Amino acid sequence: MPGRRLFHGWWIVLTGAVLQLLQGSLLGQAYGSYVVVLSNDFGWSRTVLSGASALREAEGGIVGPAQGWLVDRFGPRRVARIGVVILALGFFLFSRINSPWTFYGAFLVMAVGASLMGYLTITTAVVQWFERRRSTALSLTSVGGALGGVIVPLTVLSLEGIGWRSTAMVSGILVLVVGLPITSLLVRSPAELGLEPDGDSPEAAAMARTVRSARGADFTLREALREPSFWWLSLGHGAALFVVGAVNVHMVSHLNESLGYSLGAAAGVYSALTLVFMFGTLAGGWIGDHSSKRFMAFCCMGMHAVGMILLAHATHALMIAAFVVIHGSAWGMRGPQMAALRADYFGRTSFGAIMGISNMVVILGAIFGPLIAGYIYDQTGSYRLGFDVLAGLAAAGSVFFALARRPAPRATPEPLPESDPVLTPPQAAA
Template identity: 30%
Template sequence: MSTVLQTKTTSGGRIFYGWWIVFGCLLVAVVGWSLTVFGMGVYIHALSERPGFSISLISTAVTVSYLVNAVCLISVGTATTRLGPKLVFAAGAGILALTVPALAYCEQAWQVFLIFAVMGLGRACLSTTSISTTLAPWFERHQGRAVSMALLGASIGGMIGTPLLLGGMTVFGEKTAFILAGASSLLVVLPVVLFVLKRTPQEMGLLPDGEAPATDRATKTEAFWSRKGAMATRQFYSQLIAFALSLMVQIGFLSHHVSLVAPKLGDQGASIAVSSAALAAFIGRIALARFADRVDLRLTTAGVLLVAAASLAAMAMTSSAEGLLLTSVCYGLTIGNLTTLSPIIARREFGAASFGAVYGVAASVIAIATAFGPGLFGILRDTFNSYGPALVVAALLNLVAAIIIVWGGRKPLPSPS
C-alpha cells in the first residue's frame, strides 16, 4: 500500500485523490462480493435445508441471478459512464438491502427465483464492470494497480462475509441475520457515495495518476477500437472464451463451497475453509497489484489457471478435512486474480479510449457463461450424489482456458479497422 500512496498531486504533496476513489471502490466490493458471490454459498446451504428446496433447484435460481447480472452489465457500464457511479452504487446497495432479508421469508420456489433475479441487478451495480469503469478516468500508468487494489475488497468480502452470515444465523437466527446483512449494504455504501466518489479528476482540477500538466509535450492520440473491430481479433475472443470458462468454474465453485465442505467440516469448518480461501485470494491480489503493470498478463493468467486446475483435481481426490482445507486455500490463491486480470488485459490490449465499449461486451458474455456455473455444479452433484465429478470437469475446463489464453497472445494485435 505504501508504494501506491507515493503517487501525489502537484499541489502540496498530497495523496492523489484517485487513491481515495480506489478505497471507496474497495468498500463497495466488500459489500458486493460478501452478499452475492460469497453469500450465494450460504444462501444455497440455508435454503436447501428447508423442505422442498433441493440444491439443484436453488442452484438454478442462482444461475438465473447471474444471467440477470450478465444482461445488465452493458447497461450498468454505460450508466456508470454517463450518470456517474453514485447512482449506480446506491441502486446496488438498495437492492441488496431488500433482497437479502427477503430470502429468509421464502416459502415457494417462485419466490426464490424472483428474489435471486432481482439480486442479479444489484450484483451488476456493484460489479467489476462498474468498479473498473469508475476507476478508468482516474488512472493511466497505474490502471492495473488501481483495479487490483480496489478488488481487494472482493477478497475481504470473502474473508468476513461467510463467517458473519453463518455466525449471525447461529447467534440471531436466519431471519435476523439476513436483515442485518441487508442493512449493512446501506451502512457501508451510502457514505462512500455521499462523501468519497467523484466522476473524473478533471472536475477537481487534476489529471489521471496525479500527473502534472505538461503543455510542452505532444498530446498522445490513442487508437480507438469499435466493438465490431475488437470482436474480430483473436485477442478479444481468446480472452473472452478463457475467462468465460474459468469464471464459470469459479462462480460454480464459490456458490457450492459451503455445501461441498460442510458435510466433512461442519458449519464452523466450512466457514474457516471459505475464509481461508478468501484470505489466499487477498494475498494473490496483493501480489498482482505489485506486479500487474510490468508482467506478461496472458502468461500470468495461464499460470493462475494451471494452479486452479491442479487444486480442483486434488480436491476431487481427497476426503479428509485437512485435504479439503488445503485445496480450498490453493484454489483461493487464484480466485481474486482471475477476476482482476480480465479487465486489466482488455484495458492493456485495447486502450483506455476503447475500454468501455470493448469490455462492456466481453463482461456481459463472460457473465452469461458464469451464470451456468452454479447450475452445472448442482446438476452434476445431484446426478452423481457427489461433488467429485463436478470438480474434475471444472479442472479440465481450466486447463482448456489456460491453453486458449496463451494461444490468443501469440500474434500481435492488428491495427483498428
C-alpha cells in the same frame, strides 16, 4: 511534498473495495452458507439453489451491455447509488420468501442491485483513473471482495444465531447505511477534478499521451468486436468463472456433506481461501504492472485446474490446504488482470461498453459452473465428477489466454464520439 493531498483515484479504489466487501460478505461469497440453511429449512435440491446463482449471473450478462453504456454515459456514481438501493430492497424481499418462485424473484432483485453497484461499474471507474498503476489499483479494489470472504464466518454466526431471515434484513440495512454515503466519492474521471491519470503532473501526462498516440487511438466497441483477442479474452475469463462460481456456491456444501466438516469449519476453510485470494490479488497487481498480464492469466488457469482436481479427490486436510493455496492464489492473481488486459488492449474511452458486451460471454461460466456441479451432485450424490469436468474447462481457459494476443494498433488515430454508436439507449434497454 508536505501537505500534498492524496490522489483522488485512491478514494475511487477505496470505494470500490468497500462496495465489493459489502457484496462479498453479505451475498456473493456468503451464498454457499445460505445454500446449507435453505436446503435444511425448505428441502430444496442443489439444482434449485444453484439456479438462483445462475439467475443472478444471467442477469449480469443481460444487463451488462446496458450497464456499460449507462456508466460510460452517466458516470459510476449514479449507477452505483441506484444499485445500492435495489440490493437493499432485494435483501428485504429475500427475508420474506416462502417458495422457490419468491426466492428467485427476490434473488433477481438482489442480482440487479449487485450488478449496478458491482464489478463492471467499479472497474470502469478505476480504469479511468489509472494507467501505469492499473493492475495495482484494480487489485487493491479486489481486496474488498477478499475481505468479504474472510468475514463470511460472521455471516455464518448470524445465520446460526438469529436465523437467515433476520440476517437478510440486517444485511439490507447495512447495504444502505454503508453503501449510500461512500458512493459520493465516485467521480467519473480525473479531468472532472482537474487531475491526470495516476496523479501525474501535466508534463508527465502529456508524455504518456504521446506514448499512447504511438500505439494508436482507443478502440470503439464496434472495432473491439472485430478483434479475435476480444473473444479469446472473453472465453478465457468465462472459463475461469466456471470454476470460481462453482467453488463459491458448492465448496462449503462439499466440505460439510462429503468430507464431514461442520458448517463453521467449512466456512473457516472458505475464509482461508479468500485470505489467500487477498494476498494473491496484491501480488498479482504488482506483477501485472511489471510483466505480462496474459502470461499470468495463462498460468493461473492451469493452477485453477490443479486446484479443482485436489478439491474433487481430497481425502485429508493436507489436500484441502493445497487446494486453498493453489486455487486461492490463482483466483487472486488472475482477477485484476481481466479488466486490465481489456483496458490495455482497447483503451479507456469505450471501456464500459466493451466490458458490458464481453460480460455476455463471460457470464456463461458463472451461470453454468454452479449448475453443472449442482446437477451432477443431484444425479450422483457427489461433487467429484462435476469438479473434474470444471478442471478440464479451466485447462481449456489456459489455451484461450494463450491465443489472446494484443491487437494491432489502429492505423489512424481519430476522435471518438462521446457515446458508441453501436449501442444506443433504446437498444440497451431492449
